[in-house]
Amino acid sequence: MHCMSRNLDITLLRTFVAVADHGSMTAGGNALHLTQSAVSQQIARLEALSGVLFFREKRTLRLTPGGERLLGKARHLIILNDELWAEMTEGPLEGVIRLGAPYDLVGAWLPPVLKNFAAAHSQVDIRLICMSSPELLAATAAGTLDLALVEEPPGKSAGECLSVERLEWVGAKGGAAFLKRPLPVSMVAETCAFRTVVLQALRKKETTWKTLFESGSLDATQAMVRSDLAVSVLLASTIPGDLTILPFGENLPELPLFSVNLYHAKGQRSRVANELAQQIRDGLK
């Protein structure tokens, strides 16, 4: 059998994407510092390979279905090419990365991810900063964090959604704190992302409650729960084995789903930030 490898010309794909993005060969050419004629010829060469990519309509270009299909894959290929190029020409990752995370995710999710990242990129200095989700959002916007994991209600968010899971009531195994009224609730901090929805749920069910502890320490919060002095709320994946999930029902109101979203600092993303973000994504699969 005759088998022959063929190589795609990334230059042609880059030109194609630029034309598709700008809706015009002239504008696409300007973006790439090429003349219109060079762009026209490159598109013609690509179309000779792949079939017609643009409908020529009056003075505008419109992608054909084949062009639409190629566009997404072409973008991926260009990104991959640029990443590989950067890896080959810019050497190993180095520098400082400031990662923010809420208290509960630090213990549950991050250790294996950070361990793998540190092993692969020994010249990167990782700074881990723990705050509540609203504080993390503010720090990311202010540029004092490069990357942050933020817990938010699901829905429209500027961040990249990594997971959606249920918020659960937790208590001591065999405990009775959940029966007390007012309900003793222990939360990590006054700025805790869960606080608003928890209090809304309690009000809706007309459950009286009191806040027992908001010190900013997850260990202290969970110690209150282990001692059966209070109940608390946690994302399902972050619940320690020695605590028990308390079912919604007569004694406790139903809690909503929550998202874990990934935020980058505004502006240019560093290679280190992109790589750590990818490892966090991979770590959650």
Place this chain on the structure above:
DNA sequence: ACATGGCGTCCAGATGTGGA
């Protein structure tokens, strides 16, 4: 190993075409 010439590719510039 190096020089040379043929060939193909790519690009810019000039020009043609057609629509607004």
Place this chain on the structure above:
DNA sequence: TCCACATCTGGACGCCATGT
């Protein structure tokens, strides 16, 4: 008349086979 795309042409460059 202006603008955008297509086409043609010539120059620059790189690759490859061949000669020295």
